[in-house]
Amino acid sequence: MKAVHFGAGNIGRGFIGKVLHDNGYSVTFADVNADIIEALNQDQSYTVHIAEENGASYTIDDVAGINTAQNPGALKEAIMEADIITTAVGVNILPVIANAIAPHLEARTATGRPLNIIACENAVMATDALKEAILDTTGSINPDVVSFPNSAVDRIVPMQTNDNILDVKVEPFFEWVIEESAWAGTDKLEDVTYVPDLMPYIERKLFTVNTGHAAIAYYGRTLGLDTVSEAMEDEKVESFLRDVLSETAVYLTEVYDFSRAEQDEYIEKIIGRFKNVHLSDDLNRVGRGVLRKLGPDDRIIKPLTWLHEHGLKHDALARLVSFALQFDNTEDPEQIRMNTLIRESGIAAFLKKHSRLSEKLIREII
Known part of the structure; x- marks a missing residue:
């Protein structure tokens, strides 16, 4: 073959x-x-x-x-x-x-x-x-x-x-x-x-592994950390990561047939992977592609919007957007483009047009 x-x-x-x-x-x-x-x-x-x-x-x-x-x-x-x-x-x-x-x-x-x-x-x-x-x-x-x-x-x-x-x-x-x-x-x-149905598995991975990686990268860089290993040794980063994944878990268990016990077990497995010192990566590399990651159907904005629309807790994901907006990897073309857009029109206009967020949610993030 x-x-x-x-x-x-x-x-x-x-x-x-x-x-x-x-x-x-x-x-x-x-x-x-x-x-x-x-x-x-x-x-x-x-x-x-x-x-x-x-x-x-x-x-x-x-x-x-x-x-x-x-x-x-x-x-x-x-x-x-x-x-x-x-x-x-x-x-x-x-x-x-x-x-x-x-x-x-x-x-x-x-x-x-x-x-x-x-x-x-x-x-x-x-x-x-x-x-x-x-x-x-x-x-x-x-x-x-x-x-x-x-x-x-x-x-x-x-x-x-x-x-x-x-x-x-x-x-x-x-x-x-x-x-x-x-x-x-x-x-x-x-x-x-x-x-038979792939979407639950796509979104479980996207909103756990990829959202988790984004949380580590964007918050970690805000704290001045450089690598995934450094970030995962910081109690503040792990606490924030768990808050973010607790919110995405609500989306995943409400929209799909995953039980909360299943998702909690999956989260612990993912956090264990992030703590593998043999896999440590540069946070600037992990966080690159920031425009895509702040897209309306991607790892941060989609679960955030759904939770907000359903009146459910979304504070950590809203904070994650704020950390992503502060990310500053000047070697990432998407970062340079985002900085230009924000400089030209402001954060509110950027989030409304690019991430398609409601004005109420934008005010929370700001």
């Missing part, structure tokens, strides 16, 4: 690539990073290290690389042979990936072999966005052959520098949940959870 994975970064190699390899797939990574692609083709293997005390190491072999900017012919050949295509590139790059896949789908469809295309991104229903972008080019796709299951993915992969450019360090925990009804064929992946 063969897989094409777009995105040869740490998440692609350390998470999705490893799961595919463990399921018996020969994995071809497609990327524009010439150094990574050259190393993949030269070594044809790399090592995944588990970030914990005495953590295990796993050799991922039978891999190759394609430089999509320089070798479109090889990409077409790989897609023709692929049984599954995955991505881990960032949701904003999916239209570019769609342009790389679309020209070859008609010929691939003619083979009649089932093909699953899955966007493994940190976004809600990212595969739908990839499918829509592909359809903009192809016009139609035979659903009996090509399928687009949505998925939810979760694994912390910290910033790192390794002696071998291909080796990667990842946390022990991972979760990959796939939309079962949209899966093509009968060969399902092991160590992957298939569910």
Whole structure:
């Protein structure tokens, strides 16, 4: 079995690539990073290290690389042979990936072999966005052959520098949940959870792991801290984190069928992951993309708005918005753009237009 994975970064190699390899797939990574692609083709293997005390190491072999900017012919050949295509590139790059896949789908469809295309991104229903972008080019796709299951993915992969450019360090925990009804064929992946309704799992992860990470980053930087480990050693940060996740837990248990006991157990697991000293990350990196994170359907604003509209406690999430507004990572293009917008129109106008908050909620935040 063969897989094409777009995105040869740490998440692609350390998470999705490893799961595919463990399921018996020969994995071809497609990327524009010439150094990574050259190393993949030269070594044809790399090592995944588990970030914990005495953590295990796993050799991922039978891999190759394609430089999509320089070798479109090889990409077409790989897609023709692929049984599954995955991505881990960032949701904003999916239209570019769609342009790389679309020209070859008609010929691939003619083979009649089932093909699953899955966007493994940190976004809600990212595969739908990839499918829509592909359809903009192809016009139609035979659903009996090509399928687009949505998925939810979760694994912390910290910033790192390794002696071998291909080796990667990842946390022990991972979760990959796939939309079962949209899966093509009968060969399902092991160590992957298939569910009839994906949205509860997407939002549970988004409003616990990602909201939690945002709380640590934005409040931690407000206190002058630099890393996740430093922040998680500060009682004020952990207390604030728990307040935030207690509020998002209300949203998750009211909207979906998770019990409060289930969610509380999940929260403790997530906080334990944040405290893993082997995973410590730079808070500026964790908090980057602030405009996206303050979007109306993202990790902070959506649960905040819902709780406010239902007259439920939302103080911690409102404070989190205020900390995000004070975040000042001048190396983040979104940060620079947000600062410009606020300077031109003020905080209230920014939150009304960008985050689509009500005037009452805006007054609370201010």
